Amino acid sequence: MNTTNILLTLLLLIGFSYVIGRKRSLALAKPNAPSKGNNLHSLPSYYGYLVAIWCGIPAIAILLLWNVFSTPIANSLVTNSLPAEIQSQAPEQIGLFINRIHSAVNQGNIQELTDPVQKQAAEHYQHILNISKMAKTVLVLVIALLGIYLGLRMIKPELRARNKVEKFATFMMASCASIAILTTVGIVFSVLFESIRFFHDVSIIDFLFGTHWSPQTALRADQVGSSGSFGFIPLLTGTLLISAIALLVAVPLGLMSAIYLSEYASKTVRNIVKPALEVLAGIPTVVYGFFAALTVAPFVRDAGAALGLNVASESALAAGVVMGIMIIPFMSSLSDDVINAVPQSMRDGSYGMGATQSETIKQVIIPAALPGIVGAFLLAASRAIGETMIVVMAAGMSANLTMNPLEAVTTVTVQIVALLTGDQEFDSTKTLAAFALGLTLFLMTLVLNVIALHIVRKYREQYD
């Protein structure tokens, strides 16, 4: 049976175990005095849940572990059975060999393999896979049935089934919440380990302060520039340039929209305009990228040509403006929240002193909301730095060290995508460089986020 069928069978078994667990508890129960119920500690359904847990959880755990570890174990078994001359080759060669066998087995054309060694290995692999599948099915189902048996034996009227089930439920909920920690740990370790391997090849000083980025490594060792150079500075300036353009568009527009909507607009206008602005936030970034590459970039280029300027067709300006449009609703809804949090009494005080509405906004509300607005600005900046699709589709690929918005620049995210898409082996310096870039991106956005969240939280405490 394949995994899906095993899972379906398991689900049926779990349902069945609930039913018989419940029945069993009722059968064991003795009625107390008339119309006073029975002597069960918990409701019958809790005994059912308990048996279902005993049936399902160990079996699902085994199934998961088996699926995760069966492929590496099968690989090592096949590798060990290979002839000595193949085993003595470099690890990459063996990996290639194993991959060929994998694809042959997966596509079901073992017979088309010409090399007898490969064919034999493929047959061996297929054999191991078949055994593994059988063993998995049998083991999982036996464990499930064993669980039902043990669960049923536990049932006694005095068993505190509800407490056990509730304890289990709480434990499961706590584990679900811990996934957040696991995710962060996973992110940190995955980018950190690969980055450390990258920094074995390229010194960290060259990476952080190098001004030349060209990751193309030569095919032959004697070619010019065969090492490739990994200087991070041009990517950083490119990222900052595009983000700065985006923030120049988004911050004034977003902030003024928020001020107008929360201070001036009537309720009807607010109810129409606010959702309309939020539509901008719901549009996928790939759509903005398409818009930037096919509409805005040609428009900017033509407009520049009309003014006698030489604008690159992948100019930072086009990508930045479109990214700014994307961030407007983000900026406006965050600022809207903080402006609304300013107490009405402060406005009334200002009006009472004879200030006009705009004077109140400029001299009372914005200073009071400033920490929140700064927080919103930092979050918007972190989003601009991490934005990927718009720059992948509309910004350039070559790393120019320039601050001219009319030229093409590249960003950290563009280079990560460029280094990791396309066919290449996993361990080359190029792919490892992508992880080093990922680490710097993660750290940059993390710092911005932590500062922003800290400012926002601190500010909130003042008025609550």
Added chain:
Amino acid sequence: MTNLTPPATSATTEKVKLGLQKRYSREKRFRWYGIISIVVSLFFLIVLLADITYKALPAFTHHYIQLDIDFNAEKLGISAQSTPEQLRRADYSILVNDALIKQFPNVTGRQEKRALKNIVSSNAPYRLQAMVLENPSLLGTKQAIWFLSNDDSDIYYKDGNERLKPYETQWLDTLKAEGRVDNRFNSTLFTNGDSREPEQAGILSALVGSFFTIALTLSLSFPIGLAAAIYLEEFSPKNNFWVDLIEVNINNLAAVPSIVFGLLGLAVFIQFFGVPRSTPLVGSLVLTLITLPTIIIASRAAIKSVPPSIREAALGLGASKVQTVFHHVVPLAMPGVLTGTIIGMAHALGETAPLLMIGMVAFIIDVPSNLTDPAAVLPVQIYLWADSPERAFVAKTSAAILILLVFLVCMNLLAVILRKRFERRW
């Protein structure tokens, strides 16, 4: 009655009065800044939507060309009695070429003959093959059959095509004058997978891939997110180091760029756990991690808004803490939780960058049939088409975007309706 004399105008009042005009005009200007920024923002939205709709419209129709096909069994080297295998092996492109030559008998020269072949789409012979396989009695008959036109011909009919040579446009004009050209609804867009030929490319495989991915993402992230939210809101001990750590983590993860999650998927799921690349399985694992913070934050807000009196009433009647939460609090919080989940799913449906990292950029023609088949998803398909040089792909890309936006609008409307209908104010 006292004698009311106007107060003596002090120097300050005088100053205020003088400045009043200036202050009012400043007030007016400030208000206009607000209006202008809203108008500009909405203008961007309208331009974006109008631009994409305008570009997408041509993709929903396609021109078909009618050719008189002579199913000449001898030329194909088969007969009505041939086995299906023989029928399949025959070279049907001869029939298409013959029909075209008959239509334009005075075409000479190799280059022009090759150009003539390209008037209809390259799948024309396969169409004939399928027709003959289905009904071998067609052999020996003559039929007028509508063929998908090539993308260049289609663009020419729609709004002119400067890439075509004068003789090619002349053929196309002749066909049109003879009534052999028809503009029909482009069903290929919805029934085909990806293709290198723009006229044969469709979004079906991407739609199915997106469906699998989102369905699995939903079935993972909804229970996990809800359970985490319930724990953090109702059961977690206060002032506990781990609980604080979890909260800080969730807030930070919500703001981590999605491409970093793609790197996590590549290094952990694909490299470490050996989950197959480019599949809905690994895609939805990554998307689950991306959407979890959104769902947890929304669910916590919904659970928090259930008033404590509900909990106290249940506890007072002897329900346990778990029973109180699951029987009373969670059902009341459900509309808010579902709204958050739908918004998270809409986000996942449009997410592209992390999926590029885990190899979902492969060129996939086949419709995936399960979670471990290589698949494309709709936004990645849009990215791939947007990168294609053929002009016809611009319209296809816009059409795919429009379809994606329709799905997103539907999901968001559902969320709004849910909120409006079931949300209770306590």
